[in-house]
Amino acid sequence: MTAEAPIAPALSYxxxxxxxVHFxxxxxxxxxxxxxxxxxVEQAWTELWQEHGIHFDGDWAAAGDACNAVKELTIGYEAPxxxxxxxxxxxWLERLGNTxxxxGFRFCSADGTQTYARGARVLVRLDAATMRPTPWSEGFRAAGRALLRPAD
Incomplete structure (x- = not known):
């Protein structure tokens, strides 16, 4: 008889x-x-977006939606x-704007039941040539809409 992995709780969003976590x-x-x-958290986002074909291979002009910058980061620690x-x-996404x-994020146990930290980060999509805000692609927006947290 083999032990089964614990089932992750159903996420509503x-x-x-x-x-x-390594030593x-x-x-x-x-x-x-x-x-x-x-x-x-960044490593997790990178994995998620790579599933949607969004990644950086060393060429910012070709990076598309992966060419973005952090505007703000907040984090609170709840348990060590x-x-x-x-x-x-x-x-999840709290807001998906034009640019x-x-x-939002929670750093948690593998099954999602214990929260160790939570926070939010604001990103701005940049044009690689001008380094000015530019709109997300429609493909990115479609993937992002699936991650939006429902209004409470």
């Missing part, structure tokens, strides 16, 4: 993306370093991560 992600106290949370292992990031978006 967004996606739960697995991430790994070298921990600080001197044995806690996940505060600067690693945004890095793990005290060991390496498998975790997850719950990702910008706001996404």
């Amino acid at each position: 967004g996606r739960l993306i697995p991430v790994t 070298d992600d921990l600080d001197a106290l044995g806690l996940l370093h505060n600067a690693r949370y945004p890095l793990k 991560v005290t060991r390496p292992g498998e975790y997850a990031v719950h990702l 910008g978006l706001t996404y």
